[in-house]
Amino acid sequence: MKQMIIKDGSITTPKGFRASSCFADIKGTGEREKDDVALIASAVPGSAAAVYTSNKVKAAHIGVMKEHLKSGRAQAVICNSGNANTCNNNGTEVAEKACGLVGARLGIDPGLVLPASTGIIGVDLDPACFEKAAPVLVECLSEDGAHDAAVAIMTTDTVPKEAAVAFTAGGKPCVLGAVAKGSGMIHINMGTMLSFMTTDCAISSGMLEKALKDEIKDSYNQVSIDGDTSTNDTLAILANGMAGNEEIVSEGEDFDAFCAALHEISVMMAKMIASDGEGAGKLIESHVTGAPSKETARIVSSSVIRSDLVKTAIFGSDANWGRVLCAVGYAEAEFPVDNVDVDLCSRKGVLPVCRKSRGIGFDEDKALEILREDAVTIEICLHAGGEEAYAWGCDLTYDYVKINGEYRT
Numbered sequence: 001m002k003q004m005i006i007k008d009g010s011i012t013t014p015k016g017f018r019a020s021s022c023f024a025d026i027k028g029t030g031e032r033e034k035d036d037v038a039l040i041a042s043a044v045p046g047s048a049a050a051v052y053t054s055n056k057v058k059a060a061h062i063g064v065m066k067e068h069l070k071s072g073r074a075q076a077v078i079c080n081s082g083n084a085n086t087c088n089n090n091g092t093e094v095a096e097k098a099c100g101l102v103g104a105r106l107g108i109d110p111g112l113v114l115p116a117s118t119g120i121i122g123v124d125l126d127p128a129c130f131e132k133a134a135p136v137l138v139e140c141l142s143e144d145g146a147h148d149a150a151v152a153i154m155t156t157d158t159v160p161k162e163a164a165v166a167f168t169a170g171g172k173p174c175v176l177g178a179v180a181k182g183s184g185m186i187h188i189n190m191g192t193m194l195s196f197m198t199t200d201c202a203i204s205s206g207m208l209e210k211a212l213k214d215e216i217k218d219s220y221n222q223v224s225i226d227g228d229t230s231t232n233d234t235l236a237i238l239a240n241g242m243a244g245n246e247e248i249v250s251e252g253e254d255f256d257a258f259c260a261a262l263h264e265i266s267v268m269m270a271k272m273i274a275s276d277g278e279g280a281g282k283l284i285e286s287h288v289t290g291a292p293s294k295e296t297a298r299i300v301s302s303s304v305i306r307s308d309l310v311k312t313a314i315f316g317s318d319a320n321w322g323r324v325l326c327a328v329g330y331a332e333a334e335f336p337v338d339n340v341d342v343d344l345c346s347r348k349g350v351l352p353v354c355r356k357s358r359g360i361g362f363d364e365d366k367a368l369e370i371l372r373e374d375a376v377t378i379e380i381c382l383h384a385g386g387e388e389a390y391a392w393g394c395d396l397t398y399d400y401v402k403i404n405g406e407y408r409t
Helices: 060-071 091-106 128-139 146-152 205-218 253-275 294-306 308-315 321-329 364-371 398-405
Strands: 017-022 037-052 073-083 113-120 161-169 172-181 194-199 234-239 283-291 341-346 349-355 375-381 387-394
Touching (some): 037 060, 037 128, 037 146, 060 073, 073 194, 073 234, 113 194, 113 234, 146 161, 146 172, 161 253, 172 253, 205 234, 253 387, 283 294, 294 321, 294 387, 308 321, 321 341, 321 349, 321 375
Parallel strands (some): 073 113, 194 234
Antiparallel strands (some): 017 037, 037 073, 037 234, 283 387, 341 375
């Protein structure tokens, strides 16, 4: 299925979507570093679906969002940074109030508003912040507001993460846009830290949910920065149908086209998140081929990018391929380990370092040249089947400890 990446595209690229942001002093310090609340809104209500963290401790917004999505419909998302609204005394009340305030200003049912939060856990969130924010957010809604909204939801991220792709469904041109935040406390096992998608494609909530649940297995769930699954991870999508295609209600060519676009943009988001890991200097991509099953390929590729020893070796530009074999070996899946090949790759070339699970001679200077690049791929062939999978992470640097050692202060 053909998709086209739209230059400078984001969540307001699909028809009918606007966004905005403002400063509401979520942290309560009175110091404005950047805007800390964002709003995404559609001109009309549409289908919606979401997937959430597998952590048993969940942010208050997740319960509220689940309740609101029982109808399969939504029209807006309000998201704050600076406070996770997790393990708070009034968490659910605050999330509901935020939806009510936005709904009243937009003139829509509060049940069509989806709340989300990210930031520090266990600090009560003052509902007055949303009383101040709601009128400003609604008044400032604009097709040009996507980038400001992307910045507003950032915490330790160093860059906003946004993209859009074009595709065709039912003979109609459609667009799928996305925004995400995520830099640390990332070991995704559902969807992502926080990511919101918008599309003007007409598709039922049931098919949206199916597409999301299938897609995350090979994109968002294959990202790990530090092995910590967040309490707040949420991926939500709104589809307003303004592209004018016949609604997708079952599998078929149009659903395949939508899923192909979803995969394209999800992998883009996954790579952006991984490359912006806290303190990261390099993106690490692990590509496993020759696996006996798809799930085995996923498990092995993820095991490699989660290894602290692999991450530190890449940080040091050290071609210590034995650490890769070690991570392959403790992956929780069944497969033979006596015929594994490993290559180290970047824009500077491809360097074979292991064949049949044994070391081979290689040029250390060439290895250093390859590993000094800001994106490194570890190619692993198990020679045990025909399945493959990717996973994404980043190197482990001194700055990661500094950022997280001082996160609350």
